[in-house]
Amino acid sequence: MRRGRRFGIDCFLEEGAYTTLASAVALLVVLTLLFSSVTAIWSAARSGEVQASADATALAGSNVVASYRTAATVVDAAVLSMGLAGLCMTGAGLVATLIPGAQAAAAETVEAGIRMLDLRNDLAASASEGLSRLEGALPYLVAANGARVCAAQGTEEIAYTGTALAAPRDSASRFPALEGEGIPTEELTATADELDEAARALSAAAEQAEDAKRAAWLADCGSEGANMQERAGRLSGLTAAENPDFASSITWEPQVALDRARAYYRWRLAHNAPEGPGVEAAADAAARDAFYAYALQELEGARIEEVDGRMVSTLELLPRNTDEVRGTALYSDARWPSTVEAEGLTLHYGSGCPGATGAAGPLLALAATESGAARECPVCRFGVGDVGKTPAASTSIDSGFEYHLRAFTQALDEYVVRRNEELALEGAAREAADASAGAFEEALGTLAGKRPRIAPPGRYGCIGVAVTGESATPEELSQAFAPGSVLAARGALSASALAPEAATSSHNVLSEFFARVSEETGGGAIGLVDDVMGLWGSLLMSYGEAAGGLASAFDGMTEGLSSLGMGPVASWLNDRIDGAASALDLEPVDLSLVKPVLTDTSHVIARSGMSGLADAQELMRSLPVGATDPEALLAALGYGAVETIDELTFTLAEIPLPGGGSLPLTIRLRDLVRGGAS
Structure with a gap:
């Protein structure tokens, strides 16, 4: 037995060195371990790639929501800033109506401001309708982009099937412009006309009063x-x-x-x-x-x-x-003084009159000599x-x-008459100004209350679902050292949400849009406004702090009016409109750009309407491998019917430009599902 064991070892070792047989066995073991490890790595990689595909699918879904949010913010900014610009022009025009030197420009400014408000109303209605329709199709667009990106992860050897689900699928957005009237301009127009009439009558009376005052001044100094x-x-x-x-x-x-x-x-x-x-x-x-x-x-x-x-x-x-x-x-x-002379009671210029020789009499009026009650002194007469x-x-x-x-x-007598006429008309003008201020405040309040609430499907995130079928080991890895195997069908879940990026004056959701507007349009002077596009643009870019932007723009427009001489009614109206603009209560708007980031899947699932992770995993198992149609994928997941948009280019709204013309705000759906809007 000892000799046999010795003989077995001798097959591998001889005189302290490895034999050929030992080398061959070692090489065989190494090759077997090598090919087994490569096969294991390949299997692990294939299993991990499905998770990466699910991650990309989830991010693709959130890209669509981010694009929609940007488009909706641009629309809201255009609607709000156009309303603010219209009210700014209207308010400044109302004040200028009461300043004689500015009345011609004032009428043009009020007319342009009200016209801009009407354009804003049209834009609000059409844009709200466009946003509402686009938002209704958002779950489909999210799914379509997710399916496209998921399929793009595949290769010739392996195909991925998946889609993205908006969490939640329901919208909580509100579009008030679809539900009621826009900013009321009829009352503004009517009161502006009445104010203009009262102001012109007041101006004429003030001119006559000033002429009378000037005549009195000429006589004095x-x-x-x-x-x-x-x-x-x-x-x-x-x-x-x-x-x-x-x-x-x-x-x-x-x-x-x-x-x-x-x-x-x-x-x-x-x-x-x-x-x-x-x-x-x-x-x-x-x-x-x-x-x-x-x-x-x-x-x-x-x-x-x-x-x-x-x-x-x-x-x-x-x-x-x-x-x-x-x-x-x-x-x-x-x-x-008088004296009693022999000829009778006599009136004198004074007691020192040489003709006053008799006894002193009573003080007399000059009328006494003409009435016969006294006689004229023959000396002083x-x-x-x-x-x-x-x-x-x-x-x-x-x-x-x-x-x-x-x-x-x-x-002075003429001035008093004219001034009283002016004061009476000033009272009438103040009543007209009060009515105009009330209409302005009502319009301003309506503007504040008509803003939409953007809360689309997918506002809490998107769930990415990806699956793939069985995968056989590549031929290169199928050797006698490590026989090939089949990797079972597999799937993965992922989730993404939108994370804000810090906004700056040149890097926010409006900067690119305003740059495009500036390139395609020019300025233009209307009434008191030297550059209508500049006014609108400044209010557009101050959208994040709309109330402050309105107050600043109004002050800038009316600052020059004071040099023309504001009367008491104009000053009163200016203070009231300025106060209303400064007190406008608008919530600050977040202009931050957003980007999709991966997040904890359970957090998004909890807000998706699903009962939990188990539901999501069950949905993943029901996903048909090889399907590419987003509607079919959503149906397989039990998502229900969704709205679709067939157009390649979807126009949210035609933005009317203050200087004339319009600028279409369009969404290229092929870009939207790739994370871009125009």
């Missing part, structure tokens, strides 16, 4: 040469502060003239004295004293002001001659004519202060 200011400077010692000059009627107010006249008569009264010796000079001084005191009293009691929406002036014309003096307190007030001649000369020629004071008072 505006005319070249003689005027109230110039005469007061020459005939009195008023200071510059008491006797100011104004270069324009815009900065001047009637109160300036009233204060000037008060100061003038106050100074003249304080500095009045006889201009020579004798009774006549003393009587003239007494007459002037009486007139100045009367004028000052009238002026001190006068007021020029606006009260409760009406302008009031109590300034009266001063008497300009003897006849007019008779109609004043200068004639009827008892202020002149003072009477109503003496007082009347004081203003007569200075009122009849332009070298007199009273000449210009009278012109101012008459112009």
Whole structure:
């Protein structure tokens, strides 16, 4: 026995070295292990490739959802920004309607803004219909792209069958524009027309009032040469502060003239004295004293002001001659001394009259001498004519202060009439502005409430299903060392979801679309807008923060209007519309681009409507190997009927361009199922 065992070992070892037989056996073992390992690696690779095919299928399905989401965001941005641009133009036009220098451009701007809102309504309806139809076919498109990509994973030796399922398959999107009316423009149009009519009437009245005010200013200090200011400077010692000059009627107010006249008569009264010796000079001084005191009293009691929406002036014309003096307190007030002379009760210019020799009598009115109640002093011969001649000369020629004071008072009376007409029409314009602002706010609120909610099938992800049939070991691997084998049919599940990429001003869902719009269209000025496309484009690109973009655009358009002179109604309307634009409540929009990424299959299945992973695996087993028709694959999976779109190119909407023409927003379905849209 020992010898036999020794003999067996000797077949492999002889004198410490391997024999030929040992080498042959070792080589046979190595070859057997090598070919067995290669076969095992091939089998494992074939089994792993089906998982890779399922991964690619799931990603292909999410590519379709990502493309749809991009298209839907572009449509919503176009609809929203067009509405914002229309409202911005309409609001600015309404404000400009109340500014005389901008009324012609304002009407054109309002008309263009409302026309843009009508275009927006048409776009919203057609785009919503297009999105709704496309979304209905999305499960089919997801499946078709998944099936195409899955089949593309195969080779001449092995074929893969599979498809992608949208999770969930039902849509939760809402398209309000399909359910009701668009932004109401009829009320905006009607109130804009009423505002325009009221503004034009107000403008005409304001122009007449300004003309009357300018006439009053000319009499006070505006005319070249003689005027109230110039005469007061020459005939009195008023200071510059008491006797100011104004270069324009815009900065001047009637109160300036009233204060000037008060100061003038106050100074003249304080500095009045006889201009020579004798009774006549003393009587003239007494007459002037009486007139100045009367004028000052009238002026001190006068007021020029606006009260409760009406302008009031109590300034009266001063008497300009003897006849007019008779109609004043200068004639009827008892202020002149008298004496009891032998001939009877006698009126004098003053107690210092040489003719006053009798006992002092009562104070008398100038009317007493003409009524026969007293007699005229034969020495001073003072009477109503003496007082009347004081203003007569200075009122009849332009070298007199009273000449210009009278012109101012008459112009002031005309200004009060015109200003009250203006104030009445201003009230009517404010009512029209209030109605326009209400219509604007209603339209703005409707715009905020008409935005769609984009929640398509596949919003939570897509499930990729891939199967393949039996696979025989390649002939190259089928040797005596490792006989060939057959790899059983196999399948795999995968899932993908959409992950956002950070958005920048040049890399977001709108940048490519806006670049195309900019290339194919030009600008164009309409009314107050120098570049309509620029306005729309800026609002389009500020879609992510739409409310802020509207407020900024509106401020930019109305900023220049203030230089034209906004009246109180225009300023009020501007503040109200600006406040409404600033308060617009729109949720920020995510402009991030999205890309498909693989994710945990169980998470997507949980939101797909399936009861769990077991259901999904059972679906995979029911997938017919070799099928390529997406509808047949979905039917085999028990997915139910789906909508399909047969067109090669699907037009979501015709986007009307503010400057004219339109831009079709189309989806090439062959690109959509490959992850691209145009």
